[in-house]
Amino acid sequence: MPNSNLVNLKDELVVQMSGIRGLQIPLWGLFIMAVLAVLYFAKAVFIPIFLAVVFSFVLMIPVNLLEKIRIPPSLGALIVLLATLGGFSILAYYMYDPIKVWVERFPDEIQNIETKIVELRSSFNEVQKTTEEIDQTITDLTGSAVSSPGTQEVVVKSGSRLYTLMDNTQAFIVGFMFFLLLLYFLLAFGELMIKSLMMTWKDRAHRITFLRITQESQYQISYYLLLITLINIGLGIVTALGMWMIGMPTPLLWGVSATLLNYIPYIGPLINMILVTFVGLITFEHVSTAMLPALIILGLNIIEGQVVQPLFVGRMFTINPVFVFISVAFWGWLWGVAGMFMAVPLLMILNSFVIKMRELAEAAEAAKAAAVAAAVEAALAEEAAKDEIKIILN
Template sequence: MADIEKNEDDTSSVDLVLRRRIFRLLLGIFLILFVYALYFAKDFFLPVVLAFMLALTLSPIVRVLSWRGIPAPLSATLLVLVSFSGLGIMGFLLSGPVIDLVNDAPKIGWELRERLSEIRGPLTRFMKASEEIENVTEGNNEPDVQKVVIAQPGIVSRAAGNLLSIGTTVAVTLVLSLFLLASGSFFYEKIVQSFDLMSDKKRALRIVYDVEREISRYLLTVAIINSGLGVAVGLCCWAVGLPTPFVWGVAAALLNFLPYVGSLIGIVLVGIISLVTFDTLAMSMVAPLLYFTCTAIEGQFVTPLVVGRRLEINAVAIFIAIAFWSWLWGFAGALLAVPILVIVKVFCDHFEALRNVGNFLGAQHNHEAE
């Protein structure tokens, strides 16, 4: 009898291990298919994610206005229209300077090469040697081979396609975010109705409200901080006499959504423009140093003080997320990488089974504090 019970225990343990392996295999297959869908259905998923991010950011304002007697549909409509009107005005104001920078790119590149001529000599000789070796290799190995160049789509057609795609994304984001904000607690009621026990209903509602409160507070606060950083960088660029300071202020605000990477890109771009703008090397270093000072103050003092350290993410996870989402959705994905990572961390912190994942995503001092 004891042998039979032992065999049954062994069989049940083997079945449990087998079920776990099957579950992990199915989970891996699901994740691969999910990433595949995100990549090839970018035109659908990107505006949906943008709409949810915008709705989470503006939801505290809608709720405060509803407490003051303003209906949620009306406040949501006004907020969405004001947000997209502001973006449209900013895009219009940026279009002229950005087009001028694009047109002046060859001139800027030539002037930059002239300024860096003292270190360009060895590199030029190396590149010429590499080209000569490549030409000799191609001439010896494939003397009769003709190179075929596939004609690429014209610039006008590509620009028209990009504008159409951007317009569709903006329209879908506008409409969906408006419906999400105007619906109020509709989705929360549906989530609560999906549970039977009252304890489960309360727990689900508590988790949903906690996640919404923390994410909306984070997104709204970071957006305000980045806007302040953009104003500071723009004023610094204007004070030192850098051309188009408004462009660099807006660029600093957008790039700061990419921690570490964004500030580095902004400093390099401002440094390049400074090199081709000012005559002396010392004056050329002023603008990038001021940019670095502004981002250092924001990253080390302002954001930790205002946002708090609970939602900070470790640098490795940030770099991986930025690389992944930029590969998946381009620059828009790179901007969404950190907010998505924060949402994932908040969800993981509210579920015991995912607590280890949230702990991995958190910063080092968060782990020590816990």
């Protein structure tokens, strides 16, 4: 009887343990959901942190160059940071007036755009008839909606808008200052932080391995982001020249938009094409001419993506386009425009560390296999030596 009780107790424990193992997937799912919730609701904290990390990879290269000419990292980081802020400030100064002009002008030009669109539709008779029927239906529905007695007027207090604007401005200033301070500390003391973290391992081999992985990953990511930045700047310059040659107003604005939006794969160039299409419809008389800016943007982005990037970046930084698109969609859903700008750099950072960890695991397996082979060979040699001694003694 005691043996049967022990057997039953053992079976019950096995069933309970299997049930606990079955809960592992839901627990991981809950953990992922909790992480996503924290990233979303605390985005005011995490967005500056992630932006500072991404910018530090780009600006670390000039800081290292200054260190080679005996400028300490603390001073070099300050110089690079001030130069970057100055460049962005000058760019914002020259971009303010063109952006203001288009923001004020665009609502007045809606009628002109609609006229050009109607002109484009006129060449397609069947499409035009269908469009007119749809427009008539929408007009009827709109008229009935306006005449409905249940419509209520919504009054928005101007004070609430003012308070919202003040809160958003304050949050932006605090986040921006936090971003600048963190970026400076990463540039000035990033190497010291890595070495301090490295000392937490007692095993010297682990410390050396961690330092090698970190340095190689940092170099590859910095090299990639710097090349992408230079390519995007070149794309912006060529775009501005193209817009200037065809007579587009504010060509510098479209060059800057091409540079910035090209950091968002697929979606960014599409947004830029839509913007220049609307401006082309406003600027040029004929629809065929109005489509020329969008065609220039499309052609330049095809050349940049299919020729320039593979030529300078190479295959070592190639990531599956499906993962790139998913990354842009995910971070855009989580953090909006800021997330879309950081999607590819964050994916690149993750990809680099995964590759290095895989290489490390393969090297460890190879070393383990070599050690086992050496041990087997030593054991065989020892057995052979014993056999020889026995033969001699006999």
